[in-house]
Amino acid sequence: AQRVTQPEKLLSVFKGAPVELKCNYSYSGSPELFWYVQYSRQRLQLLLRHISRESIKGFTADLNKGETSFHLKKPFAQEEDSAMYYCALSGLQGAQKLVFGQGTRLTINP
Amino acid sequence: GAGVSQSPSNKVTEKGKDVELRCDPISGHTALYWYRQSLGQGLEFLIYFQGNSAPDKSGLPSDRFSAERTGGSVSTLTIQRTQQEDSAVYLCASSLGGTGPLYFGPGTRLLVL
Numbered sequence: 001a002q003r004v005t006q007p008e009k010l011l012s013v014f015k016g017a018p019v020e021l022k023c024n025y026s027y028s029g030s031p032e033l034f035w036y037v038q039y040s041r042q043r044l045q046l047l048l049r050h051i052s053r054e055s056i057k058g059f060t061a062d063l064n065k066g067e068t069s070f071h072l073k074k075p076f077a078q079e080e081d082s083a084m085y086y087c088a089l090s091g092l093q094g095a096q097k098l099v100f101g102q103g104t105r106l107t108i109n110p
Numbered sequence: 111g112a113g114v115s116q117s118p119s120n121k122v123t124e125k126g127k128d129v130e131l132r133c134d135p136i137s138g139h140t141a142l143y144w145y146r147q148s149l150g151q152g153l154e155f156l157i158y159f160q161g162n163s164a165p166d167k168s169g170l171p172s173d174r175f176s177a178e179r180t181g182g183s184v185s186t187l188t189i190q191r192t193q194q195e196d197s198a199v200y201l202c203a204s205s206l207g208g209t210g211p212l213y214f215g216p217g218t219r220l221l222v223l
Protein backbone atom coordinates (compact mmCIF):
# COMPACT_ATOMS: atom_id res chain seq x y z
CA ALA A 1 0.00 0.00 0.00
CA GLN A 2 1.10 3.54 -0.68
CA ARG A 3 1.62 5.81 2.32
CA VAL A 4 3.17 9.23 2.78
CA THR A 5 4.12 10.59 6.19
CA GLN A 6 4.90 14.20 6.99
CA PRO A 7 5.82 14.15 10.69
CA GLU A 8 5.56 17.90 11.26
CA LYS A 9 2.14 19.55 11.09
CA LEU A 10 3.65 22.94 11.83
CA LEU A 11 7.12 24.32 11.19
CA SER A 12 8.29 27.81 12.01
CA VAL A 13 11.68 29.28 11.08
CA PHE A 14 13.19 32.74 10.83
CA LYS A 15 13.81 34.49 7.53
CA GLY A 16 17.23 33.62 6.18
CA ALA A 17 17.46 30.36 8.12
CA PRO A 18 17.60 26.96 6.41
CA VAL A 19 14.38 25.01 6.21
CA GLU A 20 13.73 21.30 5.81
CA LEU A 21 10.28 19.76 5.49
CA LYS A 22 10.35 16.04 6.10
CA CYS A 23 8.59 13.41 4.01
CA ASN A 24 8.82 9.64 4.33
CA TYR A 25 7.01 7.16 2.16
CA SER A 26 6.06 3.53 1.99
CA TYR A 27 5.75 1.87 -1.39
CA SER A 28 6.91 -1.49 -2.68
CA GLY A 29 7.53 -0.50 -6.29
CA SER A 30 9.30 2.40 -8.00
CA PRO A 31 7.77 5.62 -6.74
CA GLU A 32 7.43 9.02 -8.21
CA LEU A 33 7.53 11.73 -5.56
CA PHE A 34 6.16 15.25 -5.67
CA TRP A 35 5.92 18.34 -3.50
CA TYR A 36 2.80 20.48 -3.82
CA VAL A 37 2.34 23.89 -2.24
CA GLN A 38 -0.71 25.96 -1.33
CA TYR A 39 -0.14 29.65 -0.68
CA SER A 40 -2.76 31.68 1.15
CA ARG A 41 -5.92 32.11 -0.96
CA GLN A 42 -4.41 30.24 -3.90
CA ARG A 43 -5.09 26.81 -5.29
CA LEU A 44 -2.84 23.84 -4.66
CA GLN A 45 -0.03 23.69 -7.20
CA LEU A 46 2.96 21.56 -8.07
CA LEU A 47 6.24 22.78 -6.62
CA LEU A 48 8.60 20.09 -7.85
CA ARG A 49 8.90 16.41 -8.77
CA HIS A 50 11.88 14.17 -8.19
CA ILE A 51 12.08 13.08 -11.82
CA SER A 52 12.78 16.64 -12.94
CA ARG A 53 15.74 17.05 -10.57
CA GLU A 54 15.25 20.79 -10.65
CA SER A 55 15.27 23.60 -8.12
CA ILE A 56 12.12 25.66 -7.91
CA LYS A 57 12.04 28.91 -5.91
CA GLY A 58 15.28 27.79 -4.28
CA PHE A 59 13.77 24.52 -3.07
CA THR A 60 15.30 21.12 -3.79
CA ALA A 61 14.33 17.60 -2.82
CA ASP A 62 16.32 14.40 -3.22
CA LEU A 63 14.79 10.98 -3.32
CA ASN A 64 16.59 8.69 -0.89
CA LYS A 65 15.41 5.16 -1.58
CA GLY A 66 17.45 3.71 1.25
CA GLU A 67 15.74 5.89 3.82
CA THR A 68 12.48 6.09 1.82
CA SER A 69 12.53 9.85 2.18
CA PHE A 70 11.96 12.88 -0.01
CA HIS A 71 12.70 15.85 2.23
CA LEU A 72 12.24 19.37 0.88
CA LYS A 73 15.04 21.82 1.57
CA LYS A 74 15.89 25.46 1.09
CA PRO A 75 19.10 27.03 2.40
CA PHE A 76 17.71 30.52 3.09
CA ALA A 77 14.00 30.83 3.84
CA GLN A 78 12.03 33.85 2.63
CA GLU A 79 8.78 35.25 4.00
CA GLU A 80 6.94 34.39 0.79
CA ASP A 81 7.71 30.72 1.42
CA SER A 82 5.05 30.67 4.13
CA ALA A 83 2.46 28.16 2.90
CA MET A 84 1.06 24.68 3.29
CA TYR A 85 3.30 22.00 1.78
CA TYR A 86 2.19 18.51 0.78
CA CYS A 87 4.37 15.57 -0.17
CA ALA A 88 2.78 13.10 -2.59
CA LEU A 89 3.57 9.74 -4.15
CA SER A 90 2.43 7.74 -7.13
CA GLY A 91 3.68 4.59 -8.77
CA LEU A 92 5.70 4.90 -11.94
CA GLN A 93 4.11 1.90 -13.59
CA GLY A 94 0.83 2.69 -15.23
CA ALA A 95 -1.78 5.13 -14.08
CA GLN A 96 -1.80 5.07 -10.31
CA LYS A 97 -3.47 7.52 -8.03
CA LEU A 98 -1.53 10.19 -6.20
CA VAL A 99 -1.46 9.78 -2.44
CA PHE A 100 -0.75 12.82 -0.26
CA GLY A 101 0.74 13.28 3.16
CA GLN A 102 -1.04 15.25 5.85
CA GLY A 103 0.80 18.44 5.00
CA THR A 104 3.14 20.79 6.86
CA ARG A 105 2.26 24.41 7.49
CA LEU A 106 5.46 26.42 7.13
CA THR A 107 5.66 29.87 8.68
CA ILE A 108 8.62 32.13 8.02
CA ASN A 109 9.07 34.74 10.72
CA PRO A 110 10.60 38.12 9.83
CA GLY B 111 -5.72 28.15 -21.42
CA ALA B 112 -8.31 27.77 -18.71
CA GLY B 113 -7.44 25.75 -15.66
CA VAL B 114 -9.59 23.34 -13.72
CA SER B 115 -12.84 24.94 -12.64
CA GLN B 116 -15.28 23.88 -9.95
CA SER B 117 -18.79 24.96 -9.06
CA PRO B 118 -20.24 26.10 -6.83
CA SER B 119 -17.39 27.77 -4.97
CA ASN B 120 -19.37 27.61 -1.73
CA LYS B 121 -22.35 25.49 -0.74
CA VAL B 122 -24.35 25.63 2.46
CA THR B 123 -26.90 22.89 2.95
CA GLU B 124 -29.00 21.33 5.65
CA LYS B 125 -28.27 17.96 7.12
CA GLY B 126 -30.04 15.24 5.15
CA LYS B 127 -30.13 17.08 1.84
CA ASP B 128 -28.32 15.90 -1.30
CA VAL B 129 -25.62 18.03 -2.97
CA GLU B 130 -23.89 17.92 -6.34
CA LEU B 131 -20.45 19.34 -6.93
CA ARG B 132 -19.15 19.92 -10.43
CA CYS B 133 -15.66 19.80 -11.90
CA ASP B 134 -14.54 20.91 -15.35
CA PRO B 135 -11.05 19.54 -16.00
CA ILE B 136 -8.47 20.97 -18.36
CA SER B 137 -9.36 20.04 -21.92
CA GLY B 138 -7.55 16.90 -23.05
CA HIS B 139 -6.68 15.70 -19.55
CA THR B 140 -7.56 12.04 -19.26
CA ALA B 141 -7.17 11.67 -15.50
CA LEU B 142 -9.49 13.29 -12.97
CA TYR B 143 -9.35 13.12 -9.20
CA TRP B 144 -11.57 14.16 -6.32
CA TYR B 145 -10.01 14.88 -2.94
CA ARG B 146 -11.43 16.16 0.33
CA GLN B 147 -9.63 18.61 2.58
CA SER B 148 -11.03 18.84 6.08
CA LEU B 149 -10.01 21.44 8.65
CA GLY B 150 -6.71 20.41 10.17
CA GLN B 151 -6.51 17.33 7.99
CA GLY B 152 -4.54 16.49 4.90
CA LEU B 153 -5.83 15.66 1.48
CA GLU B 154 -8.09 12.65 1.56
CA PHE B 155 -8.36 10.76 -1.73
CA LEU B 156 -11.94 10.07 -2.80
CA ILE B 157 -12.10 8.80 -6.38
CA TYR B 158 -9.96 8.66 -9.52
CA PHE B 159 -11.02 8.45 -13.17
CA GLN B 160 -8.51 7.53 -15.88
CA GLY B 161 -9.67 7.46 -19.47
CA ASN B 162 -12.23 4.75 -20.12
CA SER B 163 -11.05 2.55 -17.26
CA ALA B 164 -13.29 1.72 -14.34
CA PRO B 165 -12.86 4.43 -11.70
CA ASP B 166 -10.89 3.79 -8.53
CA LYS B 167 -13.55 4.38 -5.86
CA SER B 168 -11.47 3.07 -2.99
CA GLY B 169 -11.43 6.42 -1.17
CA LEU B 170 -15.16 7.08 -1.02
CA PRO B 171 -16.01 7.18 2.71
CA SER B 172 -19.51 5.75 2.45
CA ASP B 173 -22.16 4.70 -0.04
CA ARG B 174 -23.68 8.17 0.29
CA PHE B 175 -20.84 9.38 -1.94
CA SER B 176 -20.79 8.76 -5.68
CA ALA B 177 -19.20 10.35 -8.71
CA GLU B 178 -19.48 10.13 -12.43
CA ARG B 179 -17.59 11.48 -15.35
CA THR B 180 -19.52 12.04 -18.53
CA GLY B 181 -17.89 11.86 -21.94
CA GLY B 182 -14.45 11.72 -20.39
CA SER B 183 -14.70 15.34 -19.36
CA VAL B 184 -16.95 16.95 -16.75
CA SER B 185 -17.34 15.16 -13.43
CA THR B 186 -20.00 15.41 -10.76
CA LEU B 187 -19.53 14.35 -7.15
CA THR B 188 -22.82 13.63 -5.41
CA ILE B 189 -23.28 13.38 -1.66
CA GLN B 190 -26.64 12.02 -0.56
CA ARG B 191 -28.24 12.66 2.84
CA THR B 192 -25.42 14.98 3.88
CA GLN B 193 -24.07 14.84 7.41
CA GLN B 194 -22.22 17.52 9.37
CA GLU B 195 -18.99 15.55 9.10
CA ASP B 196 -19.18 15.98 5.31
CA SER B 197 -18.31 19.66 5.76
CA ALA B 198 -14.98 20.20 4.02
CA VAL B 199 -13.35 21.64 0.92
CA TYR B 200 -13.78 19.30 -2.02
CA LEU B 201 -10.95 19.55 -4.52
CA CYS B 202 -10.91 18.36 -8.09
CA ALA B 203 -7.72 17.87 -10.08
CA SER B 204 -6.86 16.68 -13.55
CA SER B 205 -3.72 15.50 -15.27
CA LEU B 206 -2.54 14.62 -18.74
CA GLY B 207 -2.28 10.89 -18.48
CA GLY B 208 -2.13 8.92 -15.30
CA THR B 209 1.34 9.86 -14.15
CA GLY B 210 1.53 13.56 -14.97
CA PRO B 211 1.44 16.33 -12.39
CA LEU B 212 -1.98 17.27 -11.06
CA TYR B 213 -3.63 20.62 -11.75
CA PHE B 214 -6.07 21.54 -9.03
CA GLY B 215 -9.26 23.50 -9.10
CA PRO B 216 -10.10 26.16 -6.51
CA GLY B 217 -12.32 23.78 -4.58
CA THR B 218 -15.90 23.80 -3.36
CA ARG B 219 -16.34 24.68 0.29
CA LEU B 220 -19.25 22.63 1.64
CA LEU B 221 -20.90 23.44 4.94
CA VAL B 222 -23.57 21.13 6.29
CA LEU B 223 -25.68 22.70 9.02
